Amino acid sequence: MARVSDQPIRQRDAERTRAELLAVATEVFAESGYSGARVDEIAERTRTTKRMIYYYFGGKEQLYLAVLEEAYRGIREAERGLDVGELGPVEAMRRLAELTYDHHLEHQAFIRLVAIENIHRGEHIQRLQSLRDLGQPAMSLLDEILERGRVEGVFRDDVDAFDVHLIISAYCVFQVANQYTFGYLFSRDLHAPESRTHLRALIGDVVVSWLSRR
Amino acid sequence: MARVSDQPIRQRDAERTRAELLAVATEVFAESGYSGARVDEIAERTRTTKRMIYYYFGGKEQLYLAVLEEAYRGIREAERGLDVGELGPVEAMRRLAELTYDHHLEHQAFIRLVAIENIHRGEHIQRLQSLRDLGQPAMSLLDEILERGRVEGVFRDDVDAFDVHLIISAYCVFQVANQYTFGYLFSRDLHAPESRTHLRALIGDVVVSWLSRR
DNA sequence: CCGAGAATGTACCAACGGGTACATTGCCGT
DNA sequence: ACGGCAATGTACCCGTTGGTACATTCTCGG
Structure with missing residues (x-):
């Protein structure tokens, strides 16, 4: 546009x-x-x-800083909409993973900005104090689901929210950030409709079976 | 240098x-x-x-192409060294995940190049026919471990090598590619020594508990 | 030992790209 | 209804950057 x-x-x-x-x-x-x-x-x-x-x-650099800050704020806004409240811990966790997957696919421009910022070793984001600890809301939600699961005895108790968040983020970011090289090297289109359905279910599956007590 | x-x-x-x-x-x-x-x-x-x-x-672009091609070839070379032959399927799988983790941390420049190429939507790599299906060797090794696990009845039979590779790659690439922004947003250094030990074990743990029959 | 071509160095160019000096115009308060 | 300033436009500047013309020198085969 x-x-x-x-x-x-x-x-x-x-x-x-x-x-x-x-x-x-x-x-x-x-x-x-x-x-x-x-x-x-x-x-x-x-x-x-x-x-x-x-x-x-x-100038160009300050414009870029404004773009970064605004983009992160927009994403935090969007994350507020995440709701898995009614579900039991296992299904809530699966749902959260799948919603995160959808969310990333819908915000590819943002993920590209993040990748770009990492190429620059985060030198700009570090100047945006307003973004410090922006990850907390996501962690709290995860924490709550994990805790419910532990209380109900369905989740193991040696995994913390950060680890879960890392696994889910890594998976979802990768889908977008590395789609071109990965797709080429394995002759697959990660974003083809059939692929999406499968890959969406996959992350839920991985997380749930990893966290579940055996 | x-x-x-x-x-x-x-x-x-x-x-x-x-x-x-x-x-x-x-x-x-x-x-x-x-x-x-x-x-x-x-x-x-x-x-x-x-x-x-x-x-x-x-010119600059052809030089970049040469760099990309050479970098991918070097990585394939390094991957040849991976050996998990003596271990049982479960331990082989854990080992493979952990070695992949180490491998990525040791080749950060390569991962940066890949990230850069993805920013450019893979327009250059697509011109390097020599890299087509470069992922096959990694897939074969995974395939073999998975098959052994299925035969022994310790692995589930509804997961294929591609899915496993995707999970492991995403996790390991993310550690390097997004270390700056992720580290900042969560106030953690993913590459601090204690973190490494934990994060290295984590991916093995996730993969093994996901793949294991329950 | 010599000549020819491969390999290298020097100096330069034209276009690009971020940034600015200065002029101008529309809008709002009084 | 008008003065003043915020907002905008135009035209330009100059350092940077990818690329090249041309001269030169080393090396190796015969």
Whole structure:
């Protein structure tokens, strides 16, 4: 998308201009990486000019920082929607794994941004104090499910939330982040419809059978 | 490393010049990504000049292609060394997962290259026919272990080698590829010595308990 | 030992790319 | 209704960067 919305364009609207730059910048950085992204291209894809990037953000790097911060905040927002409350611990855990899988497939641009940031050894994210310990909400939910499972005697008691989160995240991120090389090396399309169904069930299966008492 | 070796420098040595360029280019591309890498920097870190990059490879992109191909070949070579032959299926599987974990931690530059290539949607690797189905050897080994386990009745029979490989790869790649953002968001250093021991055992544990008949 | 071609070095170029100086215009409060 | 400032546009700058023209030198076969 080049325009953020089709509502009649007011001549002057600082908020709108800033938001549009941020949205387009998110796309472009996710597509091309930090070095690969071109300030001129970002500007061209908006209804405004390059000048505005410097007016609102200060420069390419600050724009990228704003993109990162906004992207992480959006994801945290989306994660709030996760709900597995009614289910028993085993099914809740399976559900959480599967929802996480879906969630990652739906936010590929975000995962690309994360991959890009890691290429840069996290030098930018470390400057965003607002993101410190952003992982806590996800951990709490996991913790609660794990605890219920332990109380009911269906889950082993030597695994903590962090480990579970790591396994699920790694699996789901990999599906998106490494789809091209992995798909090529094994001649498979991880995102073909049949594959998705199978791979979605797979992570639930792995987690549940790993955590279950035997 | 700026120099590949300290052996006396012969004045003219095509092979050596080419190899040195390739080695340094591998470092630089892995450090900075494709767009971020500078041809001038690669040249500066060798005992030769930029001119030679164009003489031997043709340009930045072809040099990157050569780096990718060579890196994948090196990894396949290293994977040949994997040996779990003497062990029973369960211990062989655990061992394989743990060795894969070690292997990934030891080849971080390679994993960075893979991440970079995925940012580019695999457009380069797809042009390297020599890498097609490079994953087969790893799959065969897994297949053999799985089959032994099924015959002995210790492994379930509804999981195939690809699924196991995916789980292990995802986990091990993630440790390296996402260490910076993940570490920051959860305030943990995945590569601290205690972490390593734990995380190494974890993947073996997950795979074995998932695959084992109950 | 010599000539030819492979291998290398030097100096340069043109396009690109992030950033800015300066002019202008629309909007809001009084 | 107008003055002032926020917001925007235009045109330009200059260091960087991938790439190359041309000269040179080493090496090796005959």
